[in-house]
Amino acid sequence: MRALTWHGKHDVRVDTVDDPEILNPRDAIIKVTSTAICGSDLHLYDGYIPTMQAGDILGHEFMGEVVETGSDSTLQKGQRVVVPFTIACGSCFHCGKHQYSACDNGNPADNQDIAREMYGQPMSGLFGYSHMTGGYAGGQAEYVRVPFSDVGPIVIPDGIEDDKVLFLSDILPTGWQAAEFAQIEPGDTVAVWGCGPVGLFAVQSAFLMGAERVIAIDHFPRRLELARRFGAETINFEETKTYEALMEMTGGIGPDACIDAVGLEAHGLFVDNVVEQIKASTFLGTDRTHAIRQAIHACRKGGRVSMPAVYGGFVDKFPLGAFMEKGLTLKTGQTHVQHYLPGLLNAIIEGKIDTTFLISHRLPLEQAAEGYKLFHDQQNEATKIVLKPGLDRIAA
Amino acid sequence: MSADTQTEWPDEAPLTTSKNSDSAKIAGEALVEPKGNSLSGTTVTINRPRAELFAYWRELSNLARFMENVVSIEQVNGRQSRWVVKAPAGKTVGWTSVITEESEGDFIAWASEDGADVPNSGRVDFRDAPGGRGTWVTATILYDPPGGVLGKIIAKMFQREPAIQARRDLRRFKQLMETGEIATAAWTRAQLEEEIA
Numbered sequence: 001m002r003a004l005t006w007h008g009k010h011d012v013r014v015d016t017v018d019d020p021e022i023l024n025p026r027d028a029i030i031k032v033t034s035t036a037i038c039g040s041d042l043h044l045y046d047g048y049i050p051t052m053q054a055g056d057i058l059g060h061e062f063m064g065e066v067v068e069t070g071s072d073s074t075l076q077k078g079q080r081v082v083v084p085f086t087i088a089c090g091s092c093f094h095c096g097k098h099q100y101s102a103c104d105n106g107n108p109a110d111n112q113d114i115a116r117e118m119y120g121q122p123m124s125g126l127f128g129y130s131h132m133t134g135g136y137a138g139g140q141a142e143y144v145r146v147p148f149s150d151v152g153p154i155v156i157p158d159g160i161e162d163d164k165v166l167f168l169s170d171i172l173p174t175g176w177q178a179a180e181f182a183q184i185e186p187g188d189t190v191a192v193w194g195c196g197p198v199g200l201f202a203v204q205s206a207f208l209m210g211a212e213r214v215i216a217i218d219h220f221p222r223r224l225e226l227a228r229r230f231g232a233e234t235i236n237f238e239e240t241k242t243y244e245a246l247m248e249m250t251g252g253i254g255p256d257a258c259i260d261a262v263g264l265e266a267h268g269l270f271v272d273n274v275v276e277q278i279k280a281s282t283f284l285g286t287d288r289t290h291a292i293r294q295a296i297h298a299c300r301k302g303g304r305v306s307m308p309a310v311y312g313g314f315v316d317k318f319p320l321g322a323f324m325e326k327g328l329t330l331k332t333g334q335t336h337v338q339h340y341l342p343g344l345l346n347a348i349i350e351g352k353i354d355t356t357f358l359i360s361h362r363l364p365l366e367q368a369a370e371g372y373k374l375f376h377d378q379q380n381e382a383t384k385i386v387l388k389p390g391l392d393r394i395a396a
Numbered sequence: 397m398s399a400d401t402q403t404e405w406p407d408e409a410p411l412t413t414s415k416n417s418d419s420a421k422i423a424g425e426a427l428v429e430p431k432g433n434s435l436s437g438t439t440v441t442i443n444r445p446r447a448e449l450f451a452y453w454r455e456l457s458n459l460a461r462f463m464e465n466v467v468s469i470e471q472v473n474g475r476q477s478r479w480v481v482k483a484p485a486g487k488t489v490g491w492t493s494v495i496t497e498e499s500e501g502d503f504i505a506w507a508s509e510d511g512a513d514v515p516n517s518g519r520v521d522f523r524d525a526p527g528g529r530g531t532w533v534t535a536t537i538l539y540d541p542p543g544g545v546l547g548k549i550i551a552k553m554f555q556r557e558p559a560i561q562a563r564r565d566l567r568r569f570k571q572l573m574e575t576g577e578i579a580t581a582a583w584t585r586a587q588l589e590e591e592i593a
Contacts, residue, residue, distance in 0.1 A: 020583040025576060072576065089575040093443050093529055108579045109567035110464075113560070125579065135581040145583045148575070 002389070003057045003141030004368040009047030010376075012058065012369050020137065020145035025072035028149035030083060034162040035062035035139045035365070037375050037385045038170060039196050040310070044130070045372050051114060051131040060085035060127040061169040062139025063162060066149075074150040081153035083146055084337035085170040087125035087136060090151030100124065101334035106148070107134045123334060139169075140368055142389045154341040157349070164348055166386065167197070167355045173340040174308050175201025175261070179209055181306035181331035182257035189213040191246055191255035191298065192232070193291040195223035197358055197384060198308050199261035203232045204353060206259075215249060217242055220380045226357065246298045254300035260307045262291035296322050307332035358384040364391035412437025412536060424517075424538050429496050429507035431517040432540040434548065436559035440566040443530040444573045446522045450501045452573065453520060462568035462578060464592070465561055481514075489513035515540045516558075533569065535562050 005015045020029055038061050043049050063082040066075045075081065088095050088103035095103050103124035107115070112122035114132045125147075128138015137144065146153060156165050175198045182190055190206045192199050195218035206214050207230065216227035217235045224234040235245050246255060295305055296319050305328055323330070347353040360383045363371045371385045411423040412435055423437075424430030442449060452458055456477050460466045467480040467488055475495045483489045491512030497505040497519075507517035516539035523532045539558050541548035548557060571578050582588040 018584045018586075021585050023580060023582060023585065023588050024578075091443065091574045093441065096443070105571045105575050105579055108581050109564045109571065111581070112567060113564070125581070137581070137583045147579065
């Protein structure tokens with residue numbers, strides 16, 4: 001099959017690799033029809049994620065058609081499914097509590113040692129995201145082996161096109177969980193840092209959960225425009241003093257809940273020295289910690305901070321004093337995708353949530369490497385790139 | 397370890413987590429038949445009933461399914477079994493193991509017989525996990541690393557060190573018991589076979 005493989009910094013290629021096979025009873029093989037490049041894939045592209053190996057197949061946002069099933073899979077050939085990026089078994093203690101991204105068994109035993117060293121306990125496996133999270137082959141490929149196919153993938157009814165449901169795989173549930181973690185109450189003003197896909201979905205979700213106002217913060221005009229389309233007021237932090245604006249826009253109180261979506265759900269598990277490297281060398285790095293500090297600083301007394309943005313290592317100068325003195329609550333974590341799928345699929349079918357606005361480019365899988373470059377170089381225009389195996393080549 | 401030896405200690409923590417260098421000796425005395433002086437212990441919570449886990453483990457040939465470095469376990473009789481285990485640099489080591497004590501559903505203790513390549517002894521305890529969370533399975537192993545300290549370092553480099561191996565094997569046992577399979581990131585049968593080899 002053809003697949004997008006990683007070979008090093010800014011070196012991804014579409015190669016021919018072996019087709020996947022059923023290896024465990026609960027497996028299924030999915031023929032990919034749509035797969036997206038995630039903001040967090042850019043961290044792999046930029047070479048910041050440790051435990052990558054040359055030839056690794058990337059991609060954790062994908063959907064497709066079931067073409068083969070193991071003896072214990074509950075899927076049937078021909079069904080269309082969206083696959084969660086988190087690989088969860090459904091039978092351990094954590095899965096029982098619907099904490100799917102904390103699954104004990106999704107990550108192969110030998111790989112769990114790295115995360116155990118870094119975090120105390122290993123997290124679930126993820127598709128196409130380094131060997132610390134399992135080393136699973138990802139979805140930017142023609143076919144994928146999907147473990148625990150009786151628990152993860154959600155079957156999509158006929159007549160609903162891929163573009164409407166593809167983002168159930170990661171960024172829609174991630175934005176939704178971020179809003180849920182903000183524990184929104186009627187009348188609340190919610191501030192969202194970062195208008196990437198997760199931030200934009202968090203804006204939509206916050207309104208659905210009863211927020212009276214949402215204030216979206218970014219510096220890309222096109223992304224702020226998308227937030228405005230959903231009813232958010234905006235702050236362009238390059239033009240405006242964010243903290244001062246938030247205080248004035250909330251009558252001196254501060255936002256009731258603050259969502260840090262600047263990390264763009266980088267599932268990345270940075271070791272501290274890598275974080276330091278990023279901090280020292282790129283704008284993104286310094287901005288990442290800046291967003292959570294600013295969110296805590298601006299949040300009203302007794303308010304809530306929700307952090308879908310991923311921080312994998314250690315952070316300097318965390319404002320613990322402000323956090324304690326104001327009595328804030330912080331909720332965070334990788335997304336428990338499986339938990340949110342049925343409800344969010346219904347919301348899409350009922351037309352309450354639209355995700356198609358996000359897609360700026362559709363490319364054939366064969367042009368995936370061009371897609372990475374485009375997504376990396378043009379963050380204002382390229383809001384989301386979807387790859388479709390079999391699509392005709394598009395002139396650059 | 398019995399309750400009265402425990403009271404001599406400053407806390408309720410397992411000896412395998414002790415900073416005291418005598419801990420292995422003391423743990424060994426608590427074991428039925430001490431063999432070896434390097435102590436390791438690891439506990440995993442498995443969301444299955446105690447009796448089921450004990451029964452699976454007691455069928456010793458089952459162990460090769462999740463103990464990655466075990467080449468074969470041949471049951472000689474009810475108490476004795478012959479083990480062949482992978483060692484660094486493509487070699488294997490072997491020993492005959494004897495069940496020295498057991499209690500149905502609670503624990504199994506073993507010791508290697510004289511002449512073992514890697515003298516070892518230990519016990520596997522099965523306890524009800526608090527809060528109805530299934531079963532705590534604790535493996536406590538005493539062993540003499542091949543080639544002493546140097547052997548231990550080499551084994552660690554090749555990830556055949558018993559403490560690391562025990563933790564990974566228990567994770568695989570948990571995966572098998574909770575999910576019915578052992579997680580792998582391989583995507584072809586050839587890759588899976590290479591991984592297991």
